[in-house]
Amino acid sequence: MRNHATSPVFDVAVIGAGPTGLTLAIDLVRRGVRVLLAERGTDLFAGSRGKGIQSRTLEVLDDLGLASRFLAAGGPYPPNRRWTAGTPGEEFRMVEEREATESEPYGGTLMLPQWRTARLLRERLVELGGEVSYGHELTGLEQDAEGVTLRFAERTGTVRARYAVGADGARGAVRRLLGIGMTGGTVDPRPVLVADVRLSLGTLPRTHWHVFPGADGGFAALCPLAGTEDFQFVAAFPEGTTVATDPEAVRAALAARTHLAPERVTAVTWSSAFTARAALADRFQDGRVLLAGDAAHVHSPAGGQGLNTSIQDAYNLGWKLGAVLAGAPRALLATYEEERRAVAAGMLDLSTRVHRGETRRGEETRQLGLHYRASTLSDHALAAGAPLHAGDRAPDGRAGGDRLFDLYRGPHWTLLAIGTERTPEAGAAPVVPGLPAHVRTRALPSCAPYGRGLFLIRPDGYVAWTGTDPGGAARWLDRHLGAAAHASPAAA
Numbered sequence: 001m002r003n004h005a006t007s008p009v010f011d012v013a014v015i016g017a018g019p020t021g022l023t024l025a026i027d028l029v030r031r032g033v034r035v036l037l038a039e040r041g042t043d044l045f046a047g048s049r050g051k052g053i054q055s056r057t058l059e060v061l062d063d064l065g066l067a068s069r070f071l072a073a074g075g076p077y078p079p080n081r082r083w084t085a086g087t088p089g090e091e092f093r094m095v096e097e098r099e100a101t102e103s104e105p106y107g108g109t110l111m112l113p114q115w116r117t118a119r120l121l122r123e124r125l126v127e128l129g130g131e132v133s134y135g136h137e138l139t140g141l142e143q144d145a146e147g148v149t150l151r152f153a154e155r156t157g158t159v160r161a162r163y164a165v166g167a168d169g170a171r172g173a174v175r176r177l178l179g180i181g182m183t184g185g186t187v188d189p190r191p192v193l194v195a196d197v198r199l200s201l202g203t204l205p206r207t208h209w210h211v212f213p214g215a216d217g218g219f220a221a222l223c224p225l226a227g228t229e230d231f232q233f234v235a236a237f238p239e240g241t242t243v244a245t246d247p248e249a250v251r252a253a254l255a256a257r258t259h260l261a262p263e264r265v266t267a268v269t270w271s272s273a274f275t276a277r278a279a280l281a282d283r284f285q286d287g288r289v290l291l292a293g294d295a296a297h298v299h300s301p302a303g304g305q306g307l308n309t310s311i312q313d314a315y316n317l318g319w320k321l322g323a324v325l326a327g328a329p330r331a332l333l334a335t336y337e338e339e340r341r342a343v344a345a346g347m348l349d350l351s352t353r354v355h356r357g358e359t360r361r362g363e364e365t366r367q368l369g370l371h372y373r374a375s376t377l378s379d380h381a382l383a384a385g386a387p388l389h390a391g392d393r394a395p396d397g398r399a400g401g402d403r404l405f406d407l408y409r410g411p412h413w414t415l416l417a418i419g420t421e422r423t424p425e426a427g428a429a430p431v432v433p434g435l436p437a438h439v440r441t442r443a444l445p446s447c448a449p450y451g452r453g454l455f456l457i458r459p460d461g462y463v464a465w466t467g468t469d470p471g472g473a474a475r476w477l478d479r480h481l482g483a484a485a486h487a488s489p490a491a492a
Helices: 019-029 055-063 067-073 114-127 173-178 247-257 306-325 330-355 404-408 470-486
Strands: 009-015 035-039 080-084 087-092 138-143 148-152 159-166 182-186 192-199 209-213 219-224 231-236 265-274 277-281 289-291 414-418 440-444 453-457 463-467
Touching: 009 019, 009 148, 009 306, 019 035, 019 114, 019 306, 035 159, 055 067, 055 306, 055 404, 067 114, 138 173, 159 173, 159 306, 173 289, 192 247, 219 247, 231 247, 247 265, 277 330, 289 330, 306 330, 306 470, 404 414, 414 470, 453 470, 463 470
Parallel strands: 009 035, 009 159, 080 209, 159 289, 414 440
Antiparallel strands: 080 087, 138 148, 148 159, 182 277, 192 231, 192 265, 209 219, 219 231, 414 453, 453 463
16 A cells, blocks of 8 residues: 655645636635646646636636736727728627626626736736646556545655636546546637737737638637737638748648738747647546536637636635545535536537527626526525525625625625524624624615525635525534534635
8 A cells, every 4th residue: 555644635626727617716825725736838828819808707816816907907898890901990809798787797808818808817826825737647547445645757756735716728638537528519610829919019909809701601800809919810711731830830720811921920928739629528427526617618708708717717726625634524625626617518519509600608607607506505495586596696786884795705604694684783693593793694675686595605706505494594504514524714
């Protein structure tokens, strides 16, 4: 039997420091969890790739203390401009605009290149005392009743963790080592070139996302990347084409599909080629190892669902891992796959429909309507017609002079009493026998998106339980969290 006594011990080893792994590490570190965030590269990913941050993801970032930084770094999607033979044509919008409201404070999609997203997440992780461990290429994984043993290339010894999470992408090592398959296929057989390019001053206005239809059914587009000097260049090629990605090939492709001369491209900072696929991992968990992000689901980039679904995987998993490490039944982790695999399947279908022009980028792509009503964690004891159901996203609103999102922010649970007979003076904290002292409580005379009743809000901003008997919330926590219900989470 292997002796683990001299191996480094972590609570959770997260493999892959993309947006998924970074988000999960942030959520775990703020709960006092000992995390190894292992990245095979020497730095974070350097390209634009996923550039759309949806409304629900901005709410997640709000909870993590990052929304204002993202809003300052990015910007709205510009209108599109269609070009024909070097002549600008009609203007249209690919992404529907949406105004913010009190209950939905982040109205539209924010544009921010993926490399900037990753660096803002890393900045927050370091502030909380975490770090990224670079040069850690996973080569082996074994698990037993007590934990997981991980081996990395060019390292002596092993790393030991109680749990491990594969956030290392569609071609990552974790899913392969577990032998978990992916079910899906090609969405579009045409290969696509994507690159971050810098154009000489005055070449194209940054006020529009420029689209260049091709005679062969292909297309090209140049999108100004908010918060940078760069454009994202995308070009589709006929099926079977071998797409080169070196800088000169990018310049040639851009010149062939637009009216711009190749010398107008002054720099190519990143480039890649892909064929759009949609695939879902056959399962998200194998014992003490879980999958998140692209390791669990691969999307077409159309509609900007992949990165957002991935960040929300991490947000769902973080509080559950933290609770199990604090003494909750391990069965709680099974609800991660139960909740997130169904969501991922729906988002894969949505991405595919957007890619094929069957639906627009609009309400569905904002991801505010996603819910866990069918989850075993959702206990709804209010009337069936209540405006808010257990499993729904908990909307923002006003609690006296405060925002509800300010009340929810952090790794804790929250109990709202709204317009009930037992509601004390507005703003006061209801006294609930048996409720753990660390659960934040607040009373409101009314809040339209919620209706009337008691609402137990999960750390990830979803409603766990609704009812009229305050003791029901305490019983829910004891039933699903066990000893962890009475363990105070670390401060955010």
